[in-house]
Amino acid sequence: MKNYRKSNFFLILNTLILLSACGIRGELKTPPPLWNNTSFELEHLTSGNEIFQATVKNKIIIQKNI
Amino acid sequence: MRHFEFKNGEMHAENVPLAKIAAEVGTPCYVYSTATFERHFNVFKNSVSGINSLIAYSVKANSNIGILATLSKLGAGADVVSGGELQRALTAGIPANKIVFSGVGKTKHEIEAAANAKIKIFNVESIPELYAINEVAARMNYLAPIAFRVNPDVTAGGHKKISTGKKEDKFGIAWNKAEHAYAIAKSCSNIEIVGIDVHIGSQIDHLEPFEKAISKVGNLIKKLHANGHNIRCFDIGGGLGIPYGNETIAPPDPSNYGAMVKQLTKKMNVEIIFEPGRMISGNAGILLSKVLYVKKGEDRNFLIIDAAMNDLLRPALYDAFHEIEPVRKKPEKEQVEKYDVVGPICESSDTFTKSRKLSKINQGELIVMHTAGAYGASQSSQYNTRPLIPEVLVKDNKYEVIRKRPTINDILKSENIPNWLI
Known part of the structure; x- marks a missing residue:
């Protein structure tokens, strides 16, 4: 009887640890999604694009063969 | 330099x-360095001087339109493998009559786009693809210039994933079916047979596989001429290896490659199409x-x-x-x-x-x-x-x-x- 109670205790303990690891207690383990954040940009990478825009602004695409 | x-x-x-x-x-x-692109293109051009040829840069190696425009100004044509690459080449100013269209799975939309542009040649890889080209060309009242890519069953290529000329590879018409394929093409109403194509792999570090493939196809060209096919272009593909820095032997010098091609093709009476990609970029x-x-x-x-x-x-x-x-x-x-x-x-x-x-x-x-x-x-x-x-x-x-x-x-x-x- 004593052994039976002991194994039940370990079973419940293991289940709690497992549920906790899976995030089922209600805490999301991943950061919130970015879907609605339209202003998100990698700031340090935008300068190259400014150079790109500046250089292509007045160019005509060659495309003489179509 | x-x-x-x-x-x-x-x-x-x-x-x-x-x-x-x-x-x-x-x-x-x-x-990227413009001077290096120019130098590599001119080295290759000089290596094949004296050969009636077109250098069709293999767009897949580096397909940026800025690079294609750089090479276009030097006189390069283009080897494209999709409708997207075709549009890139045209956008960059490469004349349509210098564009060859390769690849095993051209869609009817892509075939139509290439026919509209009036490209130099379709490199055909299977009989069903030939029928698709013929069907689209008939609908457009157009005579599609084609070459069959033949598979010479030659081992080459620096890595098994970039070998393309063995019989177990997906590329080209099987060697023993090539003559039959040309006979079928001749019976198609909107197909004009103009050439033959072979491409055995990439990053090839010695000349022997090229020699073997070109000689083998040379013999086939003789047979095709005898069968009444007007083969006037021989696309020998690309594949010349370049130094990455870990080689035990140096890749072939482009001038030796050019001399070998000149020697092997001088009596064939065909225009040679080269498709260098990696060598240039x-x-x-x-x-x-x-x-x-x-x-x-x-x-x-x-x-x-x-x-x-x-x-x-x-x-x-x-x-x-x-x-x-x-x-x-x-x-x-x-x-x-x-x-x-x-x-x-x-x-x-x-x-x-x-x-x-x-x-x-x-x-x-x-x-x-x-x-x-x-x-x-x-x-x-x-x-x-x-x-x-x-x-x-x-x-x-x-x-x-x-x-x-x-x-x-x-x-x-x-x-x-x-x-x-x-």
Whole structure:
């Protein structure tokens, strides 16, 4: 009887640890999604694009063969 | 002459310091040298001078329209393998009559686009594809110029994944069915037989496989002429190997390659089409990257850099070697360490090299991966939602960004959450 109670205790303990690891207690383990954040940009990478825009602004695409 | 070299201890692309590009454009990015593109194209052109030929640059090696326009001005044609590449070549000003369309699976839309542009030749890889071309051409009242790509069953190529000329490879018409294929083509109402095509692989480091394939196809051309087919073009493909820095034997010199082709084809009375790609663009570009972290492992050190396998796939895909150097020259007595150079992607194959001996490199330093001008940017993806990286073209002391870096928003804008979830 004593052994039976002991194994039940370990079973419940293991289940709690497992549920906790899976995030089922209600805490999301991943950061919130970015879907609605339209202003998100990698700031340090935008300068190259400014150079790109500046250089292509007045160019005509060659495309003489179509 | 190398156009990526140290000047006053700083690596330059021609006359632009790479550190300046890194500061202004951001890392990682590809940097290309116009002078190297020009030199490589002219070296190849001179190597095949005296041969009635077209040099159709293999667009898949590096397909940026800035690069294609550079080569177009030197007289290059284009070897394209999709409707997208066709549009790139035309946009960059490559004349349609210098464009050959290769690839095993052309769709009817792509065939129609190529027919509309009036390209030089369709390289046909199967009988069903021949029928598709004939059907589209008939609908357009057009006579489609074709060559069959034949599979000569010749072993070549620096890696099993870039060998294309063996009978178990998916490419080309089986050797013993080639004559029959031409007979079928002759019976098609809207097909004009103009040539024959062979391409045995890539990064080939000796001339023998080329000799074997060209000689074999030469004999077939004789038979086809005798059968009444007007074969006037012989597309011998590309595949000439280039130095990456770890070779035990040097790849063939282009002049020896040119002399060999000249000798073998002089009595064939056909125009030769060359499709060099890697040879032109491979050593014309580097991948510029920054060391994010130096991690001391249990038995090795890791350089974790901001470039990854999505930016340069060759090491993960082909076990390819790329020479790695810091942008700032190290003193000769600098301590040498062994590094695994890895990217941030969640894959163990995101490894550029293992146990490479390099002078000690610190966090925040810039490094370059050489010979990244071919099959670098053109094979890149946005895996792990890492935006495609910029491509920069240098000419003497100036540079332009020829492909911008998309923002995360640019990537997300092309996707959608279905209505039933909102």
